[in-house]
Amino acid sequence: MMSLWGNSEHQYFMKQFILFLISISLLLPLFATSSASVSVKNLRVWNAPDNTRVVLDLSSSIDYRITPFYNPDRIAIDIKNARLSKGIPHEIKNNPYIKRFRYGNYSKNITRIVLDLKKPVRVKSFTLKPNNVYGYRLVVDLFDKKKTVAAKIIRPPAKRTGIVTIAIDAGHGGEDFGASGKKKTREKKIVLSIAKELKKLVDKDPALRSHMTRTGDYYVSLRRRTKQARRANADLFISIHADAFRRSSARGAAVFTLSNSGASSETARWLANKENAADLVGGASISDREDVVAGVLLDMQMDKTLEYSLSFGGQVLKEMRKITKLHSKTVQQAGFVVLKSPDIPSVLIETGFISNPYEERKLKSRKYQKQVATAIYKGIKQFISHEKVAFMKPASTRK
Ligand SMILES: [Zn+2]
Structure with a gap:
């Protein structure tokens, strides 16, 4: 048997084998990029x-x-x-x-x-x-x-009924978890619970009615949230959040409105940037990300809307102070995309910092969720009686 494997024959097979190895090593990267990349x-x-x-x-x-x-x-x-x-x-x-x-x-x-x-x-x-x-x-x-x-055939009612419509916007949802606490509490879940509690209070009140921009665990683009509010003929827009901050010691509730001249604080700017990135995480197509109201910020109407937003935010802060520490004693302002409806007074409420272990525990409790909802509800009532519903405009002016 050994004679079959003569010296020259052995070299020939070795050469073939080496060539085979080289060709395989050349083919492998090709395979990786072309067939299973x-x-x-x-x-x-x-x-x-x-x-x-x-x-x-x-x-x-x-x-x-x-x-x-x-x-x-x-x-x-x-x-x-x-x-x-x-x-x-x-x-x-x-x-x-x-x-x-x-x-x-x-x-x-x-x-x-x-x-x-x-x-x-x-x-x-x-x-x-x-x-x-x-x-x-x-x-x-x-x-x-x-x-x-x-859905396209249905138009908002032409006549006002005297009932104030509250758009309740639970932040984040679906792919977008929002912020997370140390104990893995997710913002999207907490804010939906608070939103549902608020909806209950609003619907019980014959002078009010509610529209929820999301009712379950799915993402709604920022633009679609404002669109929904307009379609529902909303008089007020309330976005509910419970964000994280870089420092876990940060705590307390805060209320934000839009700004037409830059952010009122570093925290406000930081939070607005974070919230505005939600579409990239939650997933929105380009057509859903177009900012239709860009450029109208300086409109007279926008100024009036902002005035009402600040007034409403102030009423909510007054009520929030009774149930929790405030992160900031005045209404903060920054360029939140979700607050950019030119004709609907809009506020964003940070109900607490989920990144703070103490507040994470609190935000998870049904009791605190109900307290927050009640504080917002009272803020709505105070605002309406304070402004004597002057902020309500006929539906025909809505686009
Ligand atoms: Zn948030």
Whole structure:
């Protein structure tokens, strides 16, 4: 047997083997970049009353295409050179749009994710770049085809009823957790609880009615929040938050309004920048991020609205002081995007700092959540009687 492996023959095989190793090492990086360059790491679903949002976590930016199919209804998300991580869900429970997910290869280098649907949908998709919370993401929003048409026909009531409409805006939601406490308490959850308590108080009052900009755990873009308030013919807009600060010693409640001449303090500027970045975390398409009211800040109407916002904020602060320490004794001002309605007095209330362990515990308690809601409610009542409802304008002036 040994004779078969003569010296020259052995060298020949060694040479072949080395060539083989070299060719493999050359091919490997090619394979990595051309056949499996993006990994789909996770898939999340968020349900809103009028849509479902599917979010894919990705290792890098992607080339993708979405195709709808009918009979049976389904949509295909095709991604070039993708690799799916294990643990991506196949099942989904109680979703109004999606029956299940299926995964497969459409062609050699295209991975297909199929959403089997319960009914035909309208699809809107966009990608998001990394931020300090997430990496690259693909967002696919599914809307009810019929509902959207119906929603456009409904117009706000033309005549005022004398009832004051309060837009209650629970900050963050869905992909955007907001701030987190040391004990992992999430701002989005706390502020929704407070918002719901406030809604109860407002709805019990025959002189008031409420509109919630979000009612569950899903993200609503900042622009859509103000749009909703306008559509509901809101007279006041109240955004509820419980943020974190760089120093965990920071504590106390604070009330903010818009500013047309820069921020009133460093904290106000810092918080406004943080809040304004919510769309990047929560996920908003470019059309949802356009700032339609930019440039109207110097309008006379805006000045009047700001005056009412400051007056209303002052009333809320007066009530908040009775239940908690104040971070600042006067209404603070900064360029919060969510407060930019030119004709609706708007305030943003920081109900406490979730980054402060003492306040985190307090914010989690039902008792404090109810106290905050009551303080805001009393602030609304004080403001209305103080301003004698002069701030209310006929609906026809609303755009
Ligand atoms: Zn916040």
